[in-house]
Amino acid sequence: MKKWMTMALAALMLMSLLTACGSKDGGSDAETADVDLTAFYNGLAEEYHWSEDPETSEEGDLLMSTVEGEMLESYYPGLGDIATKQLVAKMPLMSSVVNEIVLVQCESEEDATEAASILQSRVDSQAEGGAWYPESMEAWSKGSVIQQGTYVAMIASAEYQSEIEEAFNAQFAK
Structure with a gap:
């Protein structure tokens, strides 16, 4: 009788552990991940020396600007009409420098x-020509759009393309 009770308790504990490991809604990790896109971008900005303030930027910093309003609609027609929880859109002040980052968390997949x-x-x-300069067009051709559930990243970076892609995807690998 003791062996049977011990086996039953062990089986019950194993089932409870396996149940606790599953997601609540059966969805993917990307759906259940809670990623702060502003914090993610700020980490990139710190690591790669991107600044938005010419007054406090240091030599060698890449000056970035927030893309919003009419500019957002001009560069990404229709993006402003999509229901989002988070939106971070940044680009360099100099158009010949390819380092455009857009991070979005949408309401639905x-x-x-x-x-x-x-x-x-x-x-x-x-x-295909919008970037004007051959080097810029080549860098854009390596740009990527990554979707992880309700999260989307557009990464176009001449210097850090693969590193940023890996860092974005790492936010969802758990």
Whole structure:
């Protein structure tokens, strides 16, 4: 009888452990991940010496600007119409420098898919001549749009493309 009780308790404990490991809604890790996109961008800015303030920037810093309002609609037509929880859109002040980052958390995966399509259009447009300079077009051709559940990133960085892609994806690897 003791062996049977011990086996039953062990089985019950194992089932409770396995149940605790699953996600609540059966969704993907990206759906259950809670990523602060502003904090993620700020970490990139610190690591790669991006600044938004010419007064406090140091020599060698890349001056970045927030893309919003009419500029957001001009560069990413329709993105402003998508329901988002978070939106970080940054680009360098000098258009010949390829380092454009857009990070979005949408309300739904359908919205995220639409945002990814809009952002991919930007990458394609720049790579196919919109970036003007041959070196810039080549850098844009290596740009990427990554969707992780309701999160989307557009990364176009001549210097740090693969590092930023890996860092973004690492936010969802748990």
